[in-house]
Amino acid sequence: MKRVIVKSAEVCSGCGYCEIACSLEHLHAINPKKSRVKVVDVHEQAVTYPLICRQCEKPACQAICPVQAFYLDEKTGVLKVNFDQCIGCGYCVEACPFGAIQWDDERNVPLKCDLCDGDPKCVKFCAPQVLQFANEEYHKARREEIVMGIIEKKYGSVENLHRQYSALYQWKK
Amino acid sequence: MAIYRGGYTGTILRINLTRGEIRKEPLPEAIIRDYIGGRGFAAKVMFDEVPPETDAFSEQNKLIFSVGPLVGIAPSGSRVTASAISPLSGLYGDSNAGGFWGPELKFAGYDGIIFEGKALSPVYLLIDNDRVELKDASNLWGQDIYTTHHLIQEEYGSSVHTVAIGPAAENKVRFAGILVDAHHAFGRMGMGAVMASKNLKCIVTHGQHDLEIVDQEAYKETVLEYLSEIRSDPSSKRASTLGTPGLIMMLQNWGCLQTNNQRTAVFEYAEEISGERVRAEYTVKDAGCYGCMLRCSAVEKRYLGKRPEYETLQALGSICGVGDLEDVLEASHWADHYGVDTISIGKTISFAMELYEEGILKSSDLDGLELSFGNGKGMIAMIHKICTREGCGNLFADGVARASRQIGEASYPYAMVVKNVEIPSTEPRGEKGRGLGYLTSTRGPDHLRSLPFAERILKPEEAKRLFGHEDASRMTGAKGKGNMVKWSEDFVGLSDMLGICKLGWTYYSSTMPRLINKGLTLPSRLFQAITGMELTEKELSVAAERVTNLERAYLTLQGISRKDEVFPDRITKEPLPEGPSKGSVHESDLMLDEYFKARGWAVETGIPKEETLRRLGLEVVIAKYKAKGLL
Numbered sequence: 001m002k003r004v005i006v007k008s009a010e011v012c013s014g015c016g017y018c019e020i021a022c023s024l025e026h027l028h029a030i031n032p033k034k035s036r037v038k039v040v041d042v043h044e045q046a047v048t049y050p051l052i053c054r055q056c057e058k059p060a061c062q063a064i065c066p067v068q069a070f071y072l073d074e075k076t077g078v079l080k081v082n083f084d085q086c087i088g089c090g091y092c093v094e095a096c097p098f099g100a101i102q103w104d105d106e107r108n109v110p111l112k113c114d115l116c117d118g119d120p121k122c123v124k125f126c127a128p129q130v131l132q133f134a135n136e137e138y139h140k141a142r143r144e145e146i147v148m149g150i151i152e153k154k155y156g157s158v159e160n161l162h163r164q165y166s167a168l169y170q171w172k173k
Numbered sequence: 174m175a176i177y178r179g180g181y182t183g184t185i186l187r188i189n190l191t192r193g194e195i196r197k198e199p200l201p202e203a204i205i206r207d208y209i210g211g212r213g214f215a216a217k218v219m220f221d222e223v224p225p226e227t228d229a230f231s232e233q234n235k236l237i238f239s240v241g242p243l244v245g246i247a248p249s250g251s252r253v254t255a256s257a258i259s260p261l262s263g264l265y266g267d268s269n270a271g272g273f274w275g276p277e278l279k280f281a282g283y284d285g286i287i288f289e290g291k292a293l294s295p296v297y298l299l300i301d302n303d304r305v306e307l308k309d310a311s312n313l314w315g316q317d318i319y320t321t322h323h324l325i326q327e328e329y330g331s332s333v334h335t336v337a338i339g340p341a342a343e344n345k346v347r348f349a350g351i352l353v354d355a356h357h358a359f360g361r362m363g364m365g366a367v368m369a370s371k372n373l374k375c376i377v378t379h380g381q382h383d384l385e386i387v388d389q390e391a392y393k394e395t396v397l398e399y400l401s402e403i404r405s406d407p408s409s410k411r412a413s414t415l416g417t418p419g420l421i422m423m424l425q426n427w428g429c430l431q432t433n434n435q436r437t438a439v440f441e442y443a444e445e446i447s448g449e450r451v452r453a454e455y456t457v458k459d460a461g462c463y464g465c466m467l468r469c470s471a472v473e474k475r476y477l478g479k480r481p482e483y484e485t486l487q488a489l490g491s492i493c494g495v496g497d498l499e500d501v502l503e504a505s506h507w508a509d510h511y512g513v514d515t516i517s518i519g520k521t522i523s524f525a526m527e528l529y530e531e532g533i534l535k536s537s538d539l540d541g542l543e544l545s546f547g548n549g550k551g552m553i554a555m556i557h558k559i560c561t562r563e564g565c566g567n568l569f570a571d572g573v574a575r576a577s578r579q580i581g582e583a584s585y586p587y588a589m590v591v592k593n594v595e596i597p598s599t600e601p602r603g604e605k606g607r608g609l610g611y612l613t614s615t616r617g618p619d620h621l622r623s624l625p626f627a628e629r630i631l632k633p634e635e636a637k638r639l640f641g642h643e644d645a646s647r648m649t650g651a652k653g654k655g656n657m658v659k660w661s662e663d664f665v666g667l668s669d670m671l672g673i674c675k676l677g678w679t680y681y682s683s684t685m686p687r688l689i690n691k692g693l694t695l696p697s698r699l700f701q702a703i704t705g706m707e708l709t710e711k712e713l714s715v716a717a718e719r720v721t722n723l724e725r726a727y728l729t730l731q732g733i734s735r736k737d738e739v740f741p742d743r744i745t746k747e748p749l750p751e752g753p754s755k756g757s758v759h760e761s762d763l764m765l766d767e768y769f770k771a772r773g774w775a776v777e778t779g780i781p782k783e784e785t786l787r788r789l790g791l792e793v794v795i796a797k798y799k800a801k802g803l804l
Contacts, residue, residue, distance in 0.1 A: 010458075011459055013458075013460050013465070013468035013470070014461070015461045015463065015465045015466070015468060017464050017465075024389065027383060028389060029383035029385050029386065030246050030383065030384040030385075030386065031280065031383045033381040034381070034383075041331075043331070044477070046457050046458050046472040047458070048460075105381065106381075124397070125396065125397075127400060127403060127467075127468065128413070128459070
């Protein structure tokens with residue numbers, strides 16, 4: 001289960017460096033309007049939020065594609081789009097429940113996150129670390145953090161946990 | 174899509190408003206090498222095309238918007254310079270803004286726009302990539318900044334970015350600004366009034382061309398190094414959290430917080446208007462400009478506008494003696510609504526307040542207002558009056574210097590101006606290098622032309638080694654400051670030319686030695702990676718020096734010399750009455766001597782010497798000087 005997640009939207013300033021980094025990776029030039037991650041600016045409500053593909057298990061974008069332009073990359077296991085096959089109908093954009101597929105206005109093809117083949121640049125260049133790469137290490141670290149939270153709540157501290165353990169066995173000379 | 178090497182689009186738009194003519198011109202190679210872009214490009218165009226004696230409101234004045242090579246590409250690469258002869262100073266003027274418009278102009282395919290002449294009736298410019306058109310703006314004229322931006326987005330969609338003027342500019346308020354997307358400002362020097370004098374209401378921009386980078390690996394490596402610097406530096410964390418308002422309490426604690434029209438430099442209610450309070454009680458979200466990793470801005474909750482910067486919190490706070498933050502926020506909101514410089518309008522109102530307190534102006538001269546220091550509601554009323562030129566506002570809409578000449582000699586001691594422009598906040602008596610920078614700035618008193626932050630953080634031995642005297646490490650020291658200001662002007666001047674933000678690139682490091690050791694390393698590496706041009710750090714610094722000298726030359730051709738680089742007597746003769754900088758005055762003469770020497774300018778006149786101009790390749794200036802008998 002690998003994907004880029006929005007870990008802390010509250011510190012997103014809307015600077016758009018994720019878009020800059022994404023376009024540089026995929027276009028080898030800078031053009032935020034052709035980025036696969038999109039910072040949505042709900043200006044009247046003072047909200048900015050980066051929208052990005054969830055890498056769904058049952059992708060609605062793939063399901064609706066009439067020409068099977070979506071394919072699973074064997075090396076990375078990420079769903080990608082074959083631009084040669086794509087007819088530019090845009091149904092994938094509509095089908096995505098998260099609005100996470102963007103559109104290239106010039107080439108008329110969908111822009112879908114491919115996790116930069118395992119090193120997502122949007123994550124790497126996000127200064128306030130709004131975006132996180134939820135890979136194996138992330139899930140491991142997260143589970144550990146949750147467990148430590150439970151310990152804290154239940155025992156007060158790790159020391160208490162260890163103390164309770166020690167109390168389970170007494171030895172007298 | 175790029176039609177040039179990395180960093181530049183290679184195209185300049187020249188719009189003749191009189192004839193309604195739009196031309197696309199190539200950006201000349203020589204300008205790139207010698208003046209880099211941004212402020213440097215504008216200085217060159219002004220020097221070559223606008224005669225120094227031109228009146229600010231005449232058709233011969235030109236309004237130039239220019240974006241440097243790093244705009245749209247580098248972190249904090251959001252800055253645009255707007256240049257013209259200023260209606261406030263009557264001299265060379267420019268103003269600089271961030272936001273998202275500059276990058277958008279670049280994506281549309283342009284490194285700059287030169288506006289000439291004057292449209293017959295109100296127009297706005299539409300730039301949609303290669304399509305550029307002048308459109309009728311009669312339905313927009315008279316609208317405030319927010320409404321203008323809103324109406325444009327209603328017509329063209331929310332992805333377009335705008336620069337626009339408001340009613341203050343239309344009413345020729347001499348310190349009216351130009352607002353970027355309604356929230357970022359080309360505040361100073363009245364560039365908005367120039368735009369209005371050309372009947373130009375707004376520039377609507379949409380662009381989606383690619384911007385190329387020559388060496389992408391070097392670019393990424395440099396940006397990641399910069400990012401790790403930012404993440405590891407405690408003062409950048411402070412900048413992200415508090416933004417520039419974090420300076421309010423620092424200035425208070427240094428005895429530099431301008432209060433009551435510079436009567437003093439400590440403010441009883443500093444905490445009320447402090448960055449800490451604004452962050453804790455009045456902000457809802459972080460914000461920043463395009464591609465900025467520092468994110469110094471925020472959204473304030475009262476009007477969902479941008480959090481006021483420290484200059485505004487002072488100008489519409491302590492300088493008017495106003496300690497009620499709600500009043501300050503409201504005043505700032507109205508300033509953006511009308512599109513006016515908060516620094517100049519705050520200083521103008523504080524001038525009126527002091528005249529009222531001194532009995533020089535009566536309530537009857539002020540449309541019945543009891544305009545004492547601290548009267549927040551009165552301050553807001555004055556903003557409405559000045560921006561609409563209603564009642565007594567008409568007098569003050571021309572700025573402190575002109576109003577003072579109208580009111581008469583009794584008001585002169587209270588006019589806090591240099592070269593007809595209101596002095597920005599941060600008390601020059603408490604921070605003397607900065608004060609010197611106000612005098613030497615090539616666009617009227619200004620803190621961002623020099624930003625000599627070294628005086629705040631250097632150790633004495635470092636100051637001695639770098640700038641020739643230990644005193645340069647003390648904010649109230651005078652010796653060594655001439656050298657420091659010269660160094661700082663060139664250092665930050667390059668930011669204006671490249672189009673990157675000074676806060677983002679030069680101000681994030683808490684330790685001066687680290688910054689001085691790093692110097693321009695990161696920006697110049699980025700410049701090389703992006704453009705592929707082999708200009709060394711040294712050559713870039715020389716280019717910055719060249720630009721300052723060219724601007725100086727322009728000013729001297731306008732008749733400016735050392736005699737004009739003077740503060741009002743309050744700054745040079747009246748010691749600060751209280752606080753940490755108590756007893757201090759600004760030793761301008763001593764510092765100017767050192768500065769002019771460091772610059773290679775004649776000490777008596779401040780006119781650049783022939784050998785200096787020759788070293789910088791400014792033979793064009795020598796020719797003009799000789800023709801005018803200045804050399």
